[in-house]
Every structure is written in structure tokens, then in C-alpha cells.
Amino acid sequence: MLKITKFIVQDLFRNWIILLYMIFLMAASFGFFMLEGQADKALLGLLNLSLLVVPMMTIIFSTMYYYNMYEFIVLMLAQPLKRKTILSSIFLGLCIAFGLALIVGLGIPMLVMNYSIASLMLLGVDLLLTFIFIAIALVAGIWTRDKAKGMGVSLLFWVYFVLIFDGLILLLMYNFSDYPIEKIILYITLLNPIDIGRILVLMQTQAAALMGYSGAVFNQFFTQGWGIALAFLALLFWTALPVFISFRLFHKKDL
Numbered sequence: 001m002l003k004i005t006k007f008i009v010q011d012l013f014r015n016w017i018i019l020l021y022m023i024f025l026m027a028a029s030f031g032f033f034m035l036e037g038q039a040d041k042a043l044l045g046l047l048n049l050s051l052l053v054v055p056m057m058t059i060i061f062s063t064m065y066y067y068n069m070y071e072f073i074v075l076m077l078a079q080p081l082k083r084k085t086i087l088s089s090i091f092l093g094l095c096i097a098f099g100l101a102l103i104v105g106l107g108i109p110m111l112v113m114n115y116s117i118a119s120l121m122l123l124g125v126d127l128l129l130t131f132i133f134i135a136i137a138l139v140a141g142i143w144t145r146d147k148a149k150g151m152g153v154s155l156l157f158w159v160y161f162v163l164i165f166d167g168l169i170l171l172l173m174y175n176f177s178d179y180p181i182e183k184i185i186l187y188i189t190l191l192n193p194i195d196i197g198r199i200l201v202l203m204q205t206q207a208a209a210l211m212g213y214s215g216a217v218f219n220q221f222f223t224q225g226w227g228i229a230l231a232f233l234a235l236l237f238w239t240a241l242p243v244f245i246s247f248r249l250f251h252k253k254d255l
Contacts, residue, residue, distance in 0.1 A: 004089035007093075008090060008092075008093025011093075012065075018097055018098070018101055021057055021061075024105070025053075028046065033110075033113040039113075039116070042113075043118055043122065043205060044205060051129070051194055052162060055133045056162075058130050058133040059133040059134070059136055059154045060137075060151070060155070060158075062133070062141075063140055063150055066090065067141060073090075083250055084251070087247060090138070095131050095134055099130060102126055102127060110122065118205050124232075125197035126197070128235045132238045135242035135243045137154050138250075139242050139246045139249065142249040161192055161193065161194050165192045165194075166195070169185060169188065172188075190231070193235055193238040196231050196235055197235070199231075
């Protein structure tokens, strides 16, 4: 498995898209901190950018990479190798490549310019989101052999988590604004890994004080040790669930 993973990582780093992704994150990181006078404002700008770009980049590229590796996967299956070994190698290879690109492009500049708990939290959240959306991409790729349909499913997942889910939350809050539903909204946000990451980082900055009563409820939950642990457990669950589904689908799929 290690040899296949090493081959995939080397193949990924020969791809100019991964390098451009790393350079873009590095330029954005230095740019925000140099243009903004306050570290918290720069971090918030970087948070909004990374929560949009990181999931989109990982899910689109990982889906395309799986389809481009289809012949290689079939060739590997002709060898005395288990299916879970092949899929594990692909998943680990993508996680290592994108993880290193994220650490170099986002983590190093951010920690050099503003070493803080919020910066570490943002880096940890982006790494987990990278793993989550790679796993979701593999689910979409394995589920259908049609490349166009697979890309469409991946983009639908991304649009749902980035846009549609927040729209549904706003609709719920608007229709039930006369009722104390803040705690309900708090637990509903655990159904979206992007929202979990956004709130985790926001609660470590001064922006939490500007969120009113809802912010106070979130702050009470996400700044305590057990609340942070629960949020990270939710992110780990969001990582494990699509990984489990992808392995089940790949084990049963007729290639």
C-alpha cells in the first residue's frame, strides 16, 4: 500500500494544479495579513476564502483524479491486491498531497504572520475539511461511472454545504424568529462540516462579540473544552462517514 501511495503522491505533485493551489493559498495568506491592519480582520478574510476554496478545490480535483485513474485502478485490481488497499492508497495519496499543499500554502504564512489559537484552529479545520471533501469526492466517483454525472454530484455536494444549507438555516431562523431556537440551530450546524469549522474559528476571534445573543450561545458552547471536543468529533465523523460509504461502494462495485 505504501508503494502505491508514494506513487500517487509523486504523481499529484507533478500536477501543476496542486502547485497553483499551493501558490494561490500562500499569496492570499500573505496578502490578507499585509493589507489588513488587524490580525483578526485578516484571519476572518482568510477564513471566508479558505472555507469556499478548499472544499471546492479538493472535491472537484479529487473527483477528476479518480476518473483519470480508472484504468490504473483496473490494472491494480488484476494484481493480487485487495480493493481496500487500492482505495486506501488513493485516499491517503490525495490527503497527503492536499494536506502538504495546505500546510505550506496556508499554514506556514498564517503562523508566521499571526501565530495564535485562532490560526491553529483555522489550519486544523481546513485540514479536516480537505479530508472530508476528498472522501465525498470518492463517493461520487465510485457511485457512477459517468464522469459528467460524477462531477455534477460532487458540485451538488459542494453547493449544498456552502450555500443551500446556510439558506435553509436562515429561512428557519426567519420563520421562527419569535421563538428561542438558538440552541436548536446550534445542534443543526453540526450537520454541516463547513459551518462547524466557521464557528470554531469565529469563536476564537473578536468577531464573536458582534454576533448578539446567538453569538453568546455559540460562544458558551464552542469555547468550552467539551464543546470544542464535540465539534471536532463531529468533523471526524464527517470524515469517517463518506470514507466508510466509499469503501462499501468500492467493495461491491463491478469495475
